[in-house]
Amino acid sequence: MDNQKELVFDPNLIRKFDVNGPRYTSYPTADRFVEAFNADALTDWLGQRAGGGLSRPLSLYFHIPFCNTICYYCACNKIITKDHSRSAKYLKYLAKEVAMQAAALNGSREVIQLHLGGGTPTFLSHDEMRELMTIVRQHFTLLPDGEYSIEVDPRKVDYATVAMLAEAGFNRMSIGVQDFNIDVQRAVNRVQSFDETKLVLDAARETGFQSISMDLIYGLPKQNVISFNRTLQQVLELSPDRISLYSYAHLPGLFKPQRRIDAADMPSADTKLQILQLAIRRLTEAGYVYIGMDHFAKPDDELAIAQRQGRLHRNFQGYSTHAECDLLAFGVSAIGKMGPTYSQNVKTLDEYYDALDQDRLPVLRGIEATQDDLLRRSIIQALMCHFELSIPALEQAHMIDFKSYFAAELEDLRAMAKSGLVTVGDEWLTVEPAGRLLVRGIAMVFDKYLRADRERARYSKVI
Incomplete structure (x- = not known):
């Protein structure tokens, strides 16, 4: 089609x-998960996974919750800190959780997909990132044709960091942009230049990353059709392989950082629609294929090819080319999928550390479909x-x-x-x-x- x-x-x-x-x-959906599905239930399902050649390939997700600064629009589970010693402790507990899940797991250890989300995964130092990937390889086999992706904040990343990520095995990157307009950036406390972003994208291409995605948000304070048109022009100059165009959901009752956004600065519902219409027109005219929801991809990108071939799938990282994976998730609030079940980890560091100190998987809730x-x-x-x-x-x-x-x-x-x-x-x-x-x-x-x-x-x- x-x-x-x-x-x-x-x-x-x-x-x-x-x-x-x-x-x-x-x-x-995650809001339907129940606490009756606990660590014991997940352990049972890990053990029930089919052995030999019958088991599905694996997808791994790691939640790195730390950020140096707060973006006011953000609804993710994150911890704002300048104290980089906190990630060293977190990594030790991640290693324990990985070892515990792997020990309980029956069947193949082959991994076709890995994703680091956050927070800001690049909060980890170079040595910590290498250590994390070493931990992964101790317990799992990363297949040579797999997709290994990481979310990157260009404000905190230089060429050396991108080269280190490539060396560690990453071959996909998602770059947060949201909007290049300085007034919008100030209103959401995320000031990020075009040049900073271009440096990271160019470095990723030079070091062998196969697919680069860029995130934009429409509906942010101070946005208008003219300013967002300029942002789109700059994004098209950078020519990422994929573009995610998210609608900003202003829910200050649920997400405290959003209370710092002045609702009077936000575009009207009609303006927001006009921005969306403009973005769709400009992206499709530039040759991007509308994949669905908020995703666009170049026609030769794997997502567009998978959709044409009927292989496209949807999971917690959005659209994916690998349908029948069992997803193991690690870290605070991370959500995994094993067979017909979903499970979500506890949401705070204290609860996470406490569960693992008791040699118990840090499961908060889940469901068996x-x-x-x-x-x-x-x-x-x-x-x-x-x-x-x-x-x-x-x-x-x-x-x-x-x-x-x-x-x-x-x-x-x-x-x-x-x-x-x-x-x-x-x-x-x-x-x-x-x-x-x-x-x-x-x-x-x-x-x-x-x-x-x-x-x-x-x-x-x-x-």
Whole structure:
């Protein structure tokens, strides 16, 4: 399918169907996890993983929570500190958690995907980063064709650091930008020059990084269409392989740093839509393919190729080319996926250290998906990744009659179908070009938990 040509931006439809909803990096979503799923449950599932050649390849996620300074828009679990000795202690406990999970793990230790998120992963010193990758290699085998990625803050990284990351085995990089306009940067406490950003991107290319992604946010204070157009021009000059264009969700009741943002400085809902429309037009005209949600990629990038070939997947790191991985997660608040289960670690350093001191995995909560959950997850994945669903294939895989099983959901889709967002046929459920920007809202129709809980205030807007 040619996503690039087909994407349709209709402000009236967006206003009509723009609701609060999850981002579906998992299903059931993390807010549905329960504390009854604990460290013992995760240990059991690690042990149940199939042995020999039957087990899935692994994906590893490490959460590095430390940041030198605070960005006011940030909703991540992070610790603001200038004390670099704190990361040395954290690394020791990470090593213990890795050893404990690996000891409990049955089956293959081959890793096809690794990601360091934060916080700011490059808060770690060069020696600490090397030590972390040594720990990984002690317990796992990193496959030569794997994707090994890291999130980078260009304000704290020089050429030598990028070269060290390449040497340590990283081959993908995500660079935080958000906006190049100095007024916007000051309003969110993240002043970062174009030259700083270019240095990191050039260094990554020179040292062999295969895919470089850049993060932008629309809806930030002081933003307007003209200023964001300049930012887009600068981003296109840098020509990253992928671009993530996130909508800023202003939830100061949930995220304390956002209380430092003056709501009066934020763009209106109409201006925010105009910024999004501009960004989509400029990126697609420059040759980027709209992957879905907030992601764009060059046509020759692995994400675009995976989507064309029907191999695209969605997980806690966003879109991915590796579908059936078991995900082991390490560090505070990190979320893993093992078989039909999800588990999330405790959220504070004290709880994390305390659990590991007691030789217990630091699991806070999790869930074991039911057959119904797995069915709905496959539908949401198909819609989010491919904008279409083969009804006969789904019926065969899950032994159901689609129209009777989802009678209530299909009734709810009628209004969307009438507005041209979706088409429901005998064999295919298709998200039409006008519905692609609203695919989260379409996926929500199949979320059983939301159907029972119409209170969605805790979620951000779809757009």
